[in-house]
Amino acid sequence: MARWLILICLLVCIVEARRHRSNVYNVRNYHPIADGKNDDTKAMGIAFVNNSNINGISSINSQNAHITMYMCENITLTQLTITAPGHSPNTDGIKMARSQGIYINNVHIATGDDCVAMITGTKNVNISNVYCGPGHGISVGSFGSNTDEFDIQDIHVKNCTFKDTSNALRIKTWASPLNHPLKASNIVYEDIIVIDVEHPINIDQEYCPSGNCGNKVPSGVKISNVRYRNIRGTCKGDVAVNFQCSESNPCQDISLENIDLKRSTNSRQKLTNHCSNVKGAFSGPQFPPACI
Numbered sequence: 001m002a003r004w005l006i007l008i009c010l011l012v013c014i015v016e017a018r019r020h021r022s023n024v025y026n027v028r029n030y031h032p033i034a035d036g037k038n039d040d041t042k043a044m045g046i047a048f049v050n051n052s053n054i055n056g057i058s059s060i061n062s063q064n065a066h067i068t069m070y071m072c073e074n075i076t077l078t079q080l081t082i083t084a085p086g087h088s089p090n091t092d093g094i095k096m097a098r099s100q101g102i103y104i105n106n107v108h109i110a111t112g113d114d115c116v117a118m119i120t121g122t123k124n125v126n127i128s129n130v131y132c133g134p135g136h137g138i139s140v141g142s143f144g145s146n147t148d149e150f151d152i153q154d155i156h157v158k159n160c161t162f163k164d165t166s167n168a169l170r171i172k173t174w175a176s177p178l179n180h181p182l183k184a185s186n187i188v189y190e191d192i193i194v195i196d197v198e199h200p201i202n203i204d205q206e207y208c209p210s211g212n213c214g215n216k217v218p219s220g221v222k223i224s225n226v227r228y229r230n231i232r233g234t235c236k237g238d239v240a241v242n243f244q245c246s247e248s249n250p251c252q253d254i255s256l257e258n259i260d261l262k263r264s265t266n267s268r269q270k271l272t273n274h275c276s277n278v279k280g281a282f283s284g285p286q287f288p289p290a291c292i
């Protein structure tokens with residue numbers, strides 16, 4: 001009997017300790033060296049994990065991506081707070097590759113890179129109720145820099161808010177030669193609010209973060225079936241909708257529905273849209289006027 005009482009007391013202590021422990025992960029507690037170099041320290045990296053939930057976690061000041069997923073399936077991330085300075089490089093909030101069945105809901109991300117990044121082989125992702133800012137927005141890519149990558153498809157982003165970000169809804173591919181074409185397809189963005197965002201809607205198939213890539217060949221990535229629905233807010237740049245698509249693989253079946261984007265300031269210069277190598281259609285009010 002005494003043995004069972006001791007075991008029960010031990011279990012109660014473990015439960016209480018788990019209930020009261022902090023869920024805040026601060027990389028500073030692990031004594032990073034502020035030497036100006038970018039290392040590969042990640043707050044949380046999961047690989048080959050299926051059917052799991054990540055809930056109620058705060059990640060602060062990761063030296064690289066806060067949460068990374070590789071070859072994961074059926075992962076739900078909710079009630080997360082991710083924070084890093086807006087000037088910190090490569091501090092993606094949530095980054096995933098070769099993963100599918102990912103559900104992200106009710107997450108607050110302030111970082112120096114993509115709030116959410118979906119790179120090679122990401123499929124079937126649902127993102128909702130995410131507040132992003134500062135940061136680089138929610139990104140499909142970058143990808144398409146080599147032939148060892150995989151298609152990205154079936155992405156749904158809904159009810160998200162972006163504030164003081166460089167981008168909001170971005171698809172970015174490298175202008176690189178590929179032995180076989182890659183695809184980014186079946187992507188829906190709807191019910192989005194942008195506040196003082198530089199580039200609210202952006203397809204960039206000449207992605208070059210260094211600014212010195214040459215871009216001698218068009219991107220080998222085919223982008224198709226992308227829907228933008230009910231996007232509204234303010235833009236602090238000059239171009240609200242930018243579709244810079246591949247010359248050899250034009251964007252196909254791009255649709256704009258109910259777009260209302262205005263300037264953040266009282267500048268007299270008109271807010272414009274830019275379309276290059278894109279085929280699609282629009283419906284409902286369009287401000288600025290659609291270019292497809």
